[in-house]
Amino acid sequence: MFSLLKYAKKYRVQIILGPIFKFLEAVFELLLPIFMAKLIDEGINNKDSSTTIKMALAMFVMTLIGLVCVLICQYFSSIASQGFGTELRNEMMRKINSFSHVEINEYGTSTLITRITNDINQLQLALAMLIRLVVRAPFLSIGSIVMAFIINPKIAWIFVITLPLFSILLFFIMKKTVPLYKKVQEKLDSLNLVVNENLSGVRVIRAFAKKDEEAKKVASVTDDLAISYKTVANISALLNPITTLIMNGAIIFLLYIGGNQVNIGGMKQGEVLALINYMTQMLLALIVVANLVVIFTRAFASANRVNEIFNTEPSVTDLVDQSASWKKENEVLKFSNVGFKYTEKSGYTLKDINFSLKQGETLGIIGPTGSGKSALIQLIPRFYNINKGSLKINNKNIIDYTLEVLRDHIAVVPQNSVLFTGTIRSNLLWGKENATDDECWKALEIAQCADFVKSLPEGLDYKVLAGGKNFSGGQKQRIAIARALIKNPNILILDDSLSALDYKTDLNLRNALNNSMKETTLIIVSQRISSVRSADKILVLNDGKQDGFNNHENLLQISKTYNAIAKSQIEKEEL
Incomplete structure (x- = not known):
């Protein structure tokens, strides 16, 4: 944890x-019972209004x-x-953005969201x-015992006896709750995963009439999390009543x-009240210590x-001696x-792929x-390294x-x-x-x-909802x-990006691309023969080969x- 404090340097x-x-506030709080004792013993009991006013004013x-x-x-x-949270969150976001698809796949979106939100909130x-509280709570606990010995050393031993009793209580409660808190964090990850899947896949869930099943799944995960929270809360809740019992007994x-x-x-009467105040201060400070733990x-x-995120090294990085500039050649790819292969433990997704492509070809x-089409095109912008x-x-x-140079010259339109x-x-x-607007x-x-956008009320300034949910797939x-x-x-990759278009729009779009971007090398991944049949070259994949x-x-x-x-x-088509 302390290694992360470097992100708080600006706030030293x-x-x-x-x-x-x-x-300073704790010092004043520790002195108040002494002044109260003097107010009672030397002021009120002696009917000395001057001392009473002085002590009250003090x-x-x-x-x-x-208070100040x-x-x-x-x-x-x-x-x-x-x-500190802002700096840490920004740095963590930069780190996640440096990850290749390998690391993002390994962690998963839900746990990354939990770590950048809930975990940083905890920090x-x-x-x-x-x-x-770290300075105040221990100071009040120890200070209360010291002040008790100053007032009356014999009665102060009640403080010394009470302290270990309370410490034993804290030890057993923390022994039970600390491991449970770790499990709660893990179950929170599971809940985020399920909720994320349900929200992102809501259309699929409705299409397959799986609302009830998914609702039960969410309820099950939520109940599991709630049970864990209740278990921790029930054990932690014992702290206050038992503390009250110990405090009242003392x-x-x-x-x-x-x-x-x-x-x-x-x-004197004031000294007894001062000792009661110090007992209350000590035990309340110890409760704070327990909560701090x-x-x-x-x-x-x-x-x-x-730290697991920060210590993860991205598998796709720039090499130290990279200096190649982008210069068009006849053979572009x-x-x-x-x-x-996606991971070292998995089998090869692509095997022995051999082909070349010239500048401006399609x-x-x-x-x-599952033949490896999307896997292949993700190698071109180095979303993954080849093995x-x-x-x-x-x-x-x-x-x-x-x-940066590579991806500045390559554009990818993914499946989704x-x-x-x-x-x-x-x-x-x-x-x-x-x-510009013209561009x-x-x-x-x-x-x-263009016609569809022009028909919208605000044209280019028409609002886009999260994920483009106010637009159709096409x-x-x-x-x-x-x-x-x-x-x-220089290289445009359409990864099954024409699948939601009708045949006419698909054809018109490909013709427009060929007429307007003659120097751009175009790669079209598709399940449709009609989308690729006019290409200069067609690569056929089957089972990664x-x-x-x-x-x-x-x-x-x-x-x-x-x-x-x-x-x-x-x-x-003939049918």
């Missing part, structure tokens, strides 16, 4: 001054100064903890409590022994989860005996479901380019088109930040969605394609896989 002043002001001034100290400490702790709370002893001492003249235990668990990639063979772009090894909250314009500007409309026209795909086109990439690389006419003769796909689709 607040982290140092906050506990100092809290310590207590009022100390309380007022203590508390407010200053609270202010400093808020600035430091919130600033923020821990820092706030560190500033506010106070009864104090009153009994102190009363006898007052009767025989060994003590729970908070810091949860924070340590969260810190381990956050070349796969040589390329093999790829490549179609087709094959049965075998070589991959060259413009006659240079792909790893000779920095990721994603639009971001904002406007159509703001989504298009992802492709080119300073794009936006040109890209929309090529993507066959509309989202076309806007996503326009976003890629406005970038004017290359089953053919040629044009449409020749593949009908030499590739059984391609021939079977073509026959099945041609028959359907």
